[in-house]
Amino acid sequence: MAQALTESVNRGEQLKRDGIVIRTYDLWKTYIMGDQEINAVSGCDIEIKRGEYVAIMGPSGSGKSTLMNLIGCLDTPSRGEYYINGRLVSDMTDDELARIRNKEIGFVGFATRKSDSYFRRSICWLAPHRCIMWSCR
Ligand SMILES: Nc1ncnc2c1ncn2[C@@H]1O[C@H](COP(=O)(O)OP(=O)(O)OP(=O)(O)O)[C@@H](O)[C@H]1O
Numbered sequence: 001m002a003q004a005l006t007e008s009v010n011r012g013e014q015l016k017r018d019g020i021v022i023r024t025y026d027l028w029k030t031y032i033m034g035d036q037e038i039n040a041v042s043g044c045d046i047e048i049k050r051g052e053y054v055a056i057m058g059p060s061g062s063g064k065s066t067l068m069n070l071i072g073c074l075d076t077p078s079r080g081e082y083y084i085n086g087r088l089v090s091d092m093t094d095d096e097l098a099r100i101r102n103k104e105i106g107f108v109g110f111a112t113r114k115s116d117s118y119f120r121r122s123i124c125w126l127a128p129h130r131c132i133m134w135s136c137r
């Protein structure tokens with residue numbers, strides 16, 4: 001337990017030194033629907049540096065929104081690790097998470113219209129780090 005904590009602190013410090021604001025390791029989100037398991041996000045490793053603009057693209061149902069919700073700390077992963085600004089999100093207290101959601105993360109969901117199709121998009125940003133993710137298809 002103490003060793004795992006030291007490892008996550010060391011890993012987080014290294015990520016901060018490298019200017020990595022968002023880092024996921026083998027992130028999964030699995031929904032259970034009756035006797036079916038739906039892996040909306042399966043084993044996702046992402047690395048986003050300070051100041052980067054990132055587009056998450058993929059066909060409908062490929063897991064963009066689920067991933068954005070995890071990165072925006074609106075949802076919790078079924079498995080894997082997520083570091084935000086050098087901190088392991090699963091180690092944060094409710095108060096720390098609330099502060100991060102309130103002060104550091106912005107989230108906007110919207111739809112745009114192209115001829116008769118609507119495209120659902122969302123943007124997530126981390127204010128102090130000028131790092132933006134854009135989900136579209
Ligand atoms: N709450 C949920 N319960 C069960 N399955 C879900 C849930 N949310 C998403 N899924 C499933 O997870 C998969 C990924 O969905 P998600 O909405 O993340 O995809 P998407 O890439 O954002 O799609 P779109 O481009 O249509 O917005 C899909 O198979 C979807 O049906």
Ligand SMILES: [Mg+2]
Binds near residue numbers: 064066
């Ligand atoms: Mg979506």
